[in-house]
Structures are given as structure tokens and as C-alpha cells.
Amino acid sequence: MTTYRLHYFPESGNSYKLALMLTLCGQDFEPIWTDFGGGITRMASWRERVNEMGEIPVLEVESLRLTQTAPILLRLAERFGRFSGANQDEAFEILRWLFWDNHKLTGYMATYRFLRAFTPSPDPSVLAFMRKRIDDYLSIAERHFQSRSFVVGDQFTVADISMIGYLCFPPDESGYDLAGSHPAVSAWIGRVAALPGWRPPYDLLPGKRLQRYR
Numbered sequence: 234m235t236t237y238r239l240h241y242f243p244e245s246g247n248s249y250k251l252a253l254m255l256t257l258c259g260q261d262f263e264p265i266w267t268d269f270g271g272g273i274t275r276m277a278s279w280r281e282r283v284n285e286m287g288e289i290p291v292l293e294v295e296s297l298r299l300t301q302t303a304p305i306l307l308r309l310a311e312r313f314g315r316f317s318g319a320n321q322d323e324a325f326e327i328l329r330w331l332f333w334d335n336h337k338l339t340g341y342m343a344t345y346r347f348l349r350a351f352t353p354s355p356d357p358s359v360l361a362f363m364r365k366r367i368d369d370y371l372s373i374a375e376r377h378f379q380s381r382s383f384v385v386g387d388q389f390t391v392a393d394i395s396m397i398g399y400l401c402f403p404p405d406e407s408g409y410d411l412a413g414s415h416p417a418v419s420a421w422i423g424r425v426a427a428l429p430g431w432r433p434p435y436d437l438l439p440g441k442r443l444q445r446y447r
């Protein structure tokens with residue numbers, strides 16, 4: 234049986250993406266709590282030993298050490314024959330949304346939420362800039378889900394896992410109460426949360442939390 238070891242910290246939506254994928258595919262994984270708040274990913278020795286990119290998550294699959302959630306999700310989708318789209322056109326669409334999510338939705342939401350909730354005195358002008366960008370990305374997602382159930386085609390795929398990664402955390406962390414502000418996005422989250430085996434982030438990613446300032 235393949236063993237999976239996930240280096241993570243509980244607040245990491247990127248870690249949640251991989252934990253959720255493995256869980257929905259019926260796979261157990263060993264959670265390896267990482268002291269992100271203590272700065273371990275900035276240490277030269279950690280970068281040398283674990284991930285040269287200085288990022289969490291890292292997924293160990295047997296002797297392989299994998300990083301970057303998008304290619305990992307695609308690889309797991311191929312391995313388990315799950316959530317990879319119905320045909321080549323859908324595979325292209327999945328890739329398109331994975332790039333968009335990494336650059337835009339997750340890229341900004343992760344940083345905004347981290348600054349806002351987990352740092353003591355974020356610069357208000359930086360927060361305002363980021364929030365304006367996220368408002369735009371959420372409006373793109375809202376329009377998208379007004380006419381479809383999932384990100385690509387009519388079935389759940391790894392594109393949903395990627396895009397939802399940071400939207401399942403408590404609203405007081407992100408500063409977005411999507412049920413009120415983005416009903417189509419919120420309905421999509423509800424559809425994903427209704428999938429058999431779905432669990433919320435802090436359920437799948439236990440352990441010592443970062444200090445919160447809100």
C-alpha cells in the first residue's frame with residue numbers, strides 16, 4: 234500500500250487541497266505538522282532537505298517528495314482515475330482554472346487572509362489593494378457559478394479542489410462572508426461540502442494553530 238506523508242500547517246489552504254484530495258480518494262495520509270509560524274520554511278537547512286521553494290505543503294509519496302499543489306492534484310487524479318475531467322477539452326479547462334487559481338484566487342486570498350488574521354499589524358493600504366483584487370476574482374467566480382454546478386463540465390474535478398481551498402475557512406479569518414456576498418459561490422461550496430467524505434480544513438489538518446490577531 235502506498236504511504237502518503239503530508240507536511241502541513243492547519244491554516245494552510247494549500248495543504249487542505251491535498252488533504253481533501255487524498256480523503257475524497259479514500260486514501261489515508263500521515264499528517265506532519267510543520268512549524269510555519271516559527272519560520273522553519275525560511276531556514277536554509279529545511280529548504281535543502283525538504284523543499285527548495287521554501288513552501289508548504291510537501292507531499293511525500295514513498296521516496297518521492299512532491300511540491301506545488303496543482304501538478305500534485307493532477308498526478309493524484311491520474312493515479313486514482315478520479316476528478317480529472319471527462320475528455321481532453323475538460324482537461325484543458327481544468328489546467329486553465331488551476332493556473333488562474335494559483336495566480337489569482339488562491340494567490341491573493343491566501344496572502345490577504347494570512348496578513349489580515351495572522352499578523353499583528355498589517356499595512357491597511359496593502360490590505361485594501363489585495364481586497365480590491367480578490368473582489369474582482371470572486372465576482373468572476375460568482376458569474377461562473379451562476380450557470381454551472383462545478384468549475385469544469387458538470388462534475389467535480391481537481392479544479393474545484395484547488396479553487397475551494399481557501400474558501401472553506403471561517404469568514405472571520407478571510408473577511409469574506411460568502412453566503413451573504415456571493416450566493417452562487419456559496420452554493421457551489423455547499424455542493425462540494427455535500428460530497429461523500431468531505432471534511433472541513435481544521436478537521437483534516439489538526440494541531441497547534443498560528444496566533445490569531447482577530
Ligand SMILES: N[C@@H](CCC(=O)N[C@@H](CS)C(=O)NCC(=O)O)C(=O)O
Nearest residue numbers: 245246247287288289290301302303
Ligand atoms: N503554488 C504553491 C503555493 C504554496 C504556498 O505558497 N504555500 C504557503 C503556505 S500555505 C507558503 O509556504 N508560503 C511561504 C512563502 O510564500 O514564503 C502550491 O500550490 O503549493
